Amino acid sequence: MWSPRRWLTVDESEGEDRAEPVVAPAPTVSLRRTFRRFWPYTRGGRRWLVPLLVIVLLGPLVDAAMIWLFKIVIDDVLVPHRYGLFLPVALAYAGLALLAGALGFVDEMASTWVSERFLLELRADVFQHLQDLPLSFFERRRLGDVLSRLTSDIEAVETFLLSGILEAVAYVAELAVFLGVLFYLRWDLALTALVVVPLFWVTARHFSTRVKTASRERRRRSGSVSALAEETLGNIALVQAYNRQDWEQNRFVRENLGRFRATMSATRLRATFTPIVDMLELVGGLIVLGLGAWEMAHGRLTLGELLVFVALLSRLYEPIHGIGQLSNAFFSAAASAERIIELLDQRPQVADPPRPLRPARVRGAVAFDGVRFSYPDSLRAALDDVSFRADPGETVALVGESGAGKSTIAKLLLRFYDPERGSVRLDGTDLRELAMTDLREHIAVLLQETLVIHGSIRENIAYGRPGATDAQITAAARAADAHEFVSRLPEGYDTVVGQHGRLLSGGQRQRIAIARAMIRDAPVLLLDEPTTGLDAESGRRILEPLGRLMSGRTTIIISHNLLTVRHADRIVLLREGRVAACGSHTELLAHDDGYARLDRAAGLATRLNR
16 A cells, blocks of 8 residues: 655655656746736736835835934933933834835735736636637646646746836835935945845855756646646546556655655755855844944944944845845746746637638538548548538438547537648638637537536536526427436536536436537537447437437537437448548448448447347
8 A cells, every 4th residue: 555654765766767747848938038928917907006116115215214213212312311302203103103004005905906917817818828729739738737837827927027026126125225324324334234245146146047947847846746636636436446546646746756856956945045145144244233333432423323224234134135035036936937938829720810701691501622631740641531511401420430530520610620631611611711709609519528517507508508598498408308307406407517517427418418509509510429428228318309409400420329320311431531431321331341330330239238
């Protein structure tokens, strides 16, 4: 059995060997290009940037004034014993404290509004972009990694562009104010205090590039962990059925080990940077304190001036220290920005034409004319010179062995891909001349995998027609032979079906999908293996609602089971991406040996299922 402490004893070399990240690294991007890429997303909150900058500038002035009051208390109240001045000074301090609190409140609220607005704009845009990417992108990518980029990586980009920038401006303002006051008090001591500043800069420069490298690796490893967790938990039934829990656990631990090492590397750099900077700050403070004590001993500096100088000096080193740490944070956030830019640089393989045609009325005539198509990175054509037609109201069946190209035809009809050669036409118009939204509005689909959303049955049926009334939803369910079983559920149409509809049986999910296609009422119907995964009884039960769904529509049905397509007006037999034969069931049975073998196999499977 897997031990929760096993990772502590994993051999390092073995871990490096086996913990190869699931997710590939994103291409590096310059900081300038990163800034230019994401700056447009600040448009929603830019009107708040000027007030925020004013607050950022006022804050250090208020802090410096509060520190200066201590000089007055010591030099003008305590040392000369003039306690009558204490009340005005105390009231002034209280007023400044209230002002500082008000500025802090406004700063917190406004900066949060600006940052959250940025996150809303960017996350919505990235999500929209993801929905427009081709299926091949999601077939190549791990969903967990994509989700990691959509959440935590986008938050890091906000740090890079807004929170970090405002923080940097605040640090610069503090530097200017506190340095100005220090020079006003004693310019010679202020110059002495600045001796260590170049050392701050050199140290920050040394560590920042290394932190960026480590952070980039940590973000990549984090994406790998998310991707692996999503894959394992999404297939938990398979994992448990094959007793692969230990193997999956070890895989998950190895990915976490990679993230652990990358995180420790970045932490080690930051942990080394902090004490070095603290030591530089201490050295600078001790030098100034020593010289100040010498000046005070010779009567050239008052006690109040010395204490205020040291207090201001500590506040001066604080923004210097912060700028050094902020540079590390910038480089760390840049690693996340690179992962988002990689997503945004992905381009859809299909796009709407500049001036799409708008069909007034679609009859539903579908035609494939000499279509050739190959999937990306594939050496073999999935379809080659495929031609067939489906006239309005006709039912055309596509049959053939697995890999013959049947589902590829469905993807081309929905314009998930465009053909390399030839054309796919709807009512005589090439699909490439139509807007994709217009095209898909006229096609109802039942996919091979019965897809339902995590929501109520009502929401799943209405997914086919947003804004559908309850009466329309119920009518569609009745036509799909779903109303009876839905009515028996505890909450009826408001019953939540669970993720992927796992609270329903396969036949129930299919009838919900049929109702969704019914309510769409599109002139073209695409059925991709409508009885796959159903037992014989469930398969027979959905044939009647399927018949009602197909009535009066141009129907293209893809099926391995010839029993479901025997009554089609025309059957197209595909073999290795080509049209091998075309005709009615009787014609193909008499003249094509390959079709006859498929028919015998379908009959045998039916008898066995009984």
